[in-house]
Amino acid sequence: MLSVIRERIKNAPGGSITYAEFMEMALYHPEHGYYQKNKTKIGRNGDFYTSSSASAVYGAVWADVFYFMFRELGLSSYVLCEIGAGDGSFARSVLDEWQAKGYPALEYVVIESSPYHAEQIGRKLENHSWSHYSTLEEFQSLCPFFHGIVFGNELLDAMPVHVVRQTSSGLKEIQVSLNETGDLIDVAVRADDQLRKWIEEYHGELEPGQTMEIPLAMTSWLGKLYEWIGRGYVVFVDYGYSEEEWRQPEISEGSLRGYYRHQLIPNPLSYPGEMDLTSHVHWDCIRKVGEDYGCPTSGFQSQQEFLLKNGILDHLAENVSRDPFSSEHKKNRAIRSLIMDHSISRYFQILIQKKDGCF
Structure with missing residues (x-):
């Protein structure tokens, strides 16, 4: 990967490339990009954890939330589109719970560009009905106007960003x-318009001396997403800051x-192509773009608050055995790990946006 990046820099005007271009190559290069490689990225043997990798209960809570969202929308069919589905852990837990509850038929659409992850998803969802597309554009070509729910967990934080700094x-x-x-190395050039x-x-x-990431790609992508949706919900789970928080020293x-x-x-710039790259999302930007396209925010809270509000404690197993390694004990520990003050959920926020459109 490093040789590919070096070659691109040598051929670039001025001998430098934007961080957005660097991230695009380091993460998404079809052969050498981090997300495209045939290696484990999520969980104990990977580079990071996700909430869905911590426990299947996470997806089970969302299954109930999705069901009530669909009922509120009043759609004749239920279509859920998960963008950036990773290894399929979330999809499997949602579909398992959906099936166990006997909810109406659900069309589960997975958008995942990584062939390695697509293969993992296929194994995990072999007992369920689902469809896969490598890109959102591929799905949109077959579905030009979408009614349903779009879900993205830790999706926006991995989109390429530009980096700016306010200097003297x-x-x-x-x-x-x-x-x-x-x-x-880093070099500073004049920021464009x-x-x-x-x-x-x-x-x-x-602020003077402040460095910040500018998500031009995300902003453009969001506009196209909201424009595509006719009636439905958009749900993003990620970590980010409000405008006021970005100003903290x-x-x-x-x-x-x-x-x-x-x-x-x-x-x-360390380990290009070998490690995940991420930046905090600009929640105020996401909310404003949604409003501009008729998809305003209907809910925003920490994941910890969301899980407690939506009944994660109802999933605690009762009358567990004395064996601390039993499945019941493991499940209860996983639930607690998602809601304790020091848990992963404390650092994630959930943004829910709704678009009321015509059929």
């Missing part, structure tokens, strides 16, 4: 270049990081 000489874009020995326009529209002025250096073997790597 004005707004600069931080790009990726090479030093004399061929190592990847597109970045300035995004900041003006979605954030306002940066402790995150003045930005949020772009890597995760490698469950270790946070502060320098995103």
Whole structure:
């Protein structure tokens, strides 16, 4: 991967590329990109955990939430589109619970670009009916107007971002270049008008010395998504900041990081193609784009609050055996791990948006 990036930089005007281009290659290159490789990425043997990998109860709670959302929408058929389905753990737990509850037929659509993950999903969902598309555009070509629920868990944080810094000489874009020995380094260039326009529209002025990620790709992608939806819900589960939080001194250096073997790597240029790259999402931007396309926010809260409100404690097993390694004990420990103050859920937020359109 590093040789591919070096070659791109050498051929780039000015000898540097944007962080967005770097991330696109490091994460999504068809041969060398992190997400495209045939390797375990989620769970104990991977680089990071997700809520759905912690316990099947996570998906079971969502199954009930989805059912009530569909009922509220009043649609004649139920279609759930999960974008960025990973290894299929969430899809399987949702479908298992859906089937166990005897809910009406559900069309479960998986959007997943990684062939490796698609194979994992196929194994996990072999007892269920589902469909797979490599890209959202592929599904949209067959479904030009969508009615249903779109769900993305830790989807937006992995979209490529530009990086800017407010300096004493004005707004600069931080790009990726090479030093004399061929190592990847940061360089500062003048920020273009597109970045300035995004900041003006979605954030306002940066503080002196502040570094921040600008999600041009996400903003454009969201507009196309909301435009495609006729009637339905859009649900994003991710970690991010509001405009006010972005101004706090402790995150003045930005949020772009890597995760490698469950270790946070502060320098995103380390291990290109070998580690996950992620940045916190701009919740205010997502909400505003939704409003602009007639898909306003109907709910926003921490995942911890969401799970408690929607009955995760009802899934606790009663009358468990004395064996601490029994399935009941494991399930109860997993539930507690999702709702305790130090749990993963404390750091995630859930944004629910609703679009009321014509049929």
